[in-house]
Amino acid sequence: MLELTIDESDRLITVAHALASEIRISILKLLNYQKMNIIEIAEKLDLPVSTIASNIKVLEVSGLINTELQPATRGKMKVCSRNFDDIYMLLNLNIRHNDPKNCYELEMPIGHYVDCEITPTCGIINQNGVVQPEDDTSLFYHPERISAQLIWLRQGFLEYRFPVSISGNAKIESVQFSMELCSEAPHYDHNWPSDITVWINGKEICTWTCPGDFGDRRGKLNPTWLRDNHTQYGLLKNWKIDNTGSYLDAVKVSSVTLSDIEIHKQKFLILKVGVKSNAVNVGGINLFGKGFGDHNQDILMRIIYS
Template identity: 35%
Template sequence: MENIHGDKKYIKALEKNLPFFQALASETRLKIISLIQNKEMSIKELSAALNISSAVVTKHINILEEVDIVESYSQPGVRGLLKLCKIKTSEVQVILNNNYEEDTRKFTEIDIPIGAYSSFKIFPPCGLASKDKLFGVLDDPRYFASPNRMDLSIIWFTCGYIEYPIPTYDINFSNLDEIEISLEVCSEFPGYNNSFKSDIYFYLNDMLLGKWTSPGDFGDRKGVFTPSWWDLGSEYGLLKTIKINGNGVYLDGIVLSDTPLSEFFKEDIDNLTFKIECPVDTPNPGGINIFGKNFGNFDQNIKIKCLYK
């Protein structure tokens, strides 16, 4: 997939996207999509509806999952675990003009390791890990203050906040048009629970950008970059992209607020901060996992992209 706006995706007609088009080139897979459009169904239910074996249904589901059309999760059933399938993407638009919406603006990109935070207030359960091992002792927030934390690849906590300084020396504020912040995150549940919601709040310079409700803590399969030794449940998150420009704040293309970019720089442009918070007094207090390089589905740290007019 090329661009994502909420649950709508845009895909260009390029050879690299052939697996997506091949996934749809099957009468059986199109029937599966039709059956689960408005409801979740188990592998067994799909097998009965299509009159084919559960093993064949599973193969088709795996193909649809690989291109993000369908997602599945397991929950306890009468006889062991029950695998439920649902639509992941509600709309896909195919772009035949492959130069469409290409951004030619100049930009500065800043890479912030997830361990490069400047302040925090964390409550257990919580923890830290590098790509090779756990960092410190589980559920002890004191380890968050360790000076040798720059190589962290995953951070998790139940409630509290963590704040990152954004270096400003390479940013041309006089010509700044838009800031884009991307990171991989999900809820935090002991072990994992793909349907465990969590309200996650984002701030720029202590001003609220908006709230995103994570749908779950994902551990039903191995994260693409998650190391083999990791066995604590959370395997991957969702890549979220926040954009702030003259029209307001957007999360994956969905409007969060109409506060323009200029409002966030009224006080002090020499000290920019990005804060992530999971308060306890919110409708869905489900904590957070923050994934960095060498963990999850996206091999990246927190990325700050400053685009110019």
């Protein structure tokens, strides 16, 4: 199930736009039964492949479907699958005031990592422009990295430590992380899959295959000086760990639970995001902070407790 609140206006608009089309609704109906490639969908709906491809992109950006490239007779084909069976839109602004649970939130600037392992292509952008020289891994240890608003790397990881300032008697019900990210291709390429892995307190939560590096339009927050042929925006992804398992955008992705990450063992949580050297798709990461991409946030941690 995908759960959206009115506070997540950007995501709500993106999903609503994706659903506001008879063609896209028909595509979702077809994917209710099986995975299909774009040509198969076009044949079923008796529509041009180009029309289906453009509508698939809208559904991809919304997160309603997932696509992966698979070998075909000639080159590769994009195979589509549906991510959610249900979508729940919570439009009541006052609902949180009626919730007895407490919420501890902390937003971590993307340049405030405590450890990293970087393989070029790589770089950092802040409010003044691209930190020079590009593809120099030593920049990732320079004090200027603290001001980063966009970070990219081809392989490796970034590691962050989030302080947990809640009572030791609190009963933690879930830990959530949210960030905007995409693959890292030369310039940009929407068909550039990357296997991006997330770890919490050393436990591997899941590996998500990002479909590409997005640059078909300018990011909503990007400064005017950012060149058009550069990565423009990512997808806002949400990871949650509770007592039943781990979830990505409300879909269960692993059996790792709160007890596995030993959240009460120390007064901070360690978040690590990266691309393994032995991943099937070593397609890099672009990680967006405030002022870049489509979502005006850094890495957001939310702990729900009672």
